[in-house]
Amino acid sequence: MRKIITISREFGSGGRAIGMHVAEKLGYAFYDREIIDMAAKESGLSPDFIAKTEQNLSSGWLYNLLLGTSYAGTTAGSGQQLGQANLPLADQVFNAERKIILGLTDKPCVIVGRCADYILRTSDTVQSEELLNIFIYANIEDKVKAIMERLNVDEKVAKKTVIQVDKRRANHYNTFTEDTWGDRKNYDLLINSSTLGIDQTIEMLTEFIKKA
Amino acid sequence: MRKIITISREFGSGGRAIGMHVAEKLGYAFYDREIIDMAAKESGLSPDFIAKTEQNLSSGWLYNLLLGTSYAGTTAGSGQQLGQANLPLADQVFNAERKIILGLTDKPCVIVGRCADYILRTSDTVQSEELLNIFIYANIEDKVKAIMERLNVDEKVAKKTVIQVDKRRANHYNTFTEDTWGDRKNYDLLINSSTLGIDQTIEMLTEFIKKA
Numbered sequence: 001m002r003k004i005i006t007i008s009r010e011f012g013s014g015g016r017a018i019g020m021h022v023a024e025k026l027g028y029a030f031y032d033r034e035i036i037d038m039a040a041k042e043s044g045l046s047p048d049f050i051a052k053t054e055q056n057l058s059s060g061w062l063y064n065l066l067l068g069t070s071y072a073g074t075t076a077g078s079g080q081q082l083g084q085a086n087l088p089l090a091d092q093v094f095n096a097e098r099k100i101i102l103g104l105t106d107k108p109c110v111i112v113g114r115c116a117d118y119i120l121r122t123s124d125t126v127q128s129e130e131l132l133n134i135f136i137y138a139n140i141e142d143k144v145k146a147i148m149e150r151l152n153v154d155e156k157v158a159k160k161t162v163i164q165v166d167k168r169r170a171n172h173y174n175t176f177t178e179d180t181w182g183d184r185k186n187y188d189l190l191i192n193s194s195t196l197g198i199d200q201t202i203e204m205l206t207e208f209i210k211k212a
Numbered sequence: 213m214r215k216i217i218t219i220s221r222e223f224g225s226g227g228r229a230i231g232m233h234v235a236e237k238l239g240y241a242f243y244d245r246e247i248i249d250m251a252a253k254e255s256g257l258s259p260d261f262i263a264k265t266e267q268n269l270s271s272g273w274l275y276n277l278l279l280g281t282s283y284a285g286t287t288a289g290s291g292q293q294l295g296q297a298n299l300p301l302a303d304q305v306f307n308a309e310r311k312i313i314l315g316l317t318d319k320p321c322v323i324v325g326r327c328a329d330y331i332l333r334t335s336d337t338v339q340s341e342e343l344l345n346i347f348i349y350a351n352i353e354d355k356v357k358a359i360m361e362r363l364n365v366d367e368k369v370a371k372k373t374v375i376q377v378d379k380r381r382a383n384h385y386n387t388f389t390e391d392t393w394g395d396r397k398n399y400d401l402l403i404n405s406s407t408l409g410i411d412q413t414i415e416m417l418t419e420f421i422k423k424a
Binding site for chain 2: 132135137182184185187188189190191192195196200203204207208211212
C-alpha cells in the first residue's frame, strides 16, 4: 500500500531530522523546505517571501535569527512587508504549497510541516488508510538545548525562540485549517522524542509505519 | 530499571485491555479497578461510592449504564448523594487513591486511569526516568462501535456515553491536578488505537516500554 507520512513537530524536538532518517530507512521520498522552492516556482513568489509568510515572520529578531542567512539575497519579486493587510498573499502561499503537497503523493513519502496532515486528510487524492499523521514533541529543556546548539544562541534566546516559533506554527495551522495544531484527533501518533532520544524515536516510528 | 507505566485512555479506545495485555507480556503487575477496592479499605468509603465519585456520577442514566450492576448492593457506608457540597468527600476519594497509587510502585506495573500520571510525576517516590505516561485514544466511530458491543446499547446511546464519559474524565483530571487531561506535555506517547488495531497497538507499546 502507498504510504504518505506527514510529520508535524515542535521546534527543537528533532522532528525534521527524525522524519528525514525515517524516510531514508524506508526508502521514501522526503519533503520539507523543498516545498518552499517548488511553491515559489508554482506561484511566482520568492522563496524568502514564502518562508517568512509560512511562519508569520515579517521582520524582527526572530526573522533575523531563523531566515536572516538561509534565504539572503533571494527576496526579489516578493512583497517585503507581511501583515494582516496581506492576508490574500498568505492565502496565495498556502494555496501554492497545498497544490505542491497534493502533487507529491504519487509515491511513498514523508512530508514535514506545512499543514500537510490537514491538506491530505481533507483531499480526495489520498485514502485515509494510506495516510499516517505523526506529531513529534519534546521536553522544553531538550528543545532549548537543541536550539542553543543549532542557532548558537544563549539559553534565554533559545527558550524565547522555541516558544515563539511554536506559537507561530500553531497560529498558522489554526488560521489555515479547521483544526487545532497538536490536537491528538489530527494524528495517528504523538511521540515525545525526549523519552527515547532521537535514534530510538527513529526506530520506533519506522516500526510504526511498517506495521500500519 | 524499575518501570512504572500509567495509561490514560479515552472511553471505548480499548486502553484498559491494551494496558492489561502489555502488562501480561512484560510480566508487570496491572492495576485498574483493583485500586477502587484498595482505596475503599484505606478510606472506609464503599467501593460503589468511590467508583461513582471518580466519574462524577451521582445518579441518572450514565450511572445506571456504567455502575448499575457492577457494584450493586455495596453502597453501605457511603454518602448517597454526591454534589458540589460533597467536594471534601471527593477529595477524600482522590487522596485515598493517591495513597494507594504511591504504594504500588515498589515493582514494575501498569496503572490505568485515576490521574496516576500526575500523582506519580509530582511525587518523590518515582524518578522521572522510571515513569512512562501513555495516552490511548481512538477514532469516534471505533469507540462507538466498541461501546455498542460492550454495553449492548444502540449507536445513539453509545455515542452519547462515549462523549459524556470522556467529558467527566477530563473534568475529574482537570479538577484534581494542575494539568489538562490529554495534553501531550503530560505523556511520553499518545497513540490512536484505530490506526494499528488493538493487537498491533499492544505490540507497539510493549516495544516502546522495552526501549525506554
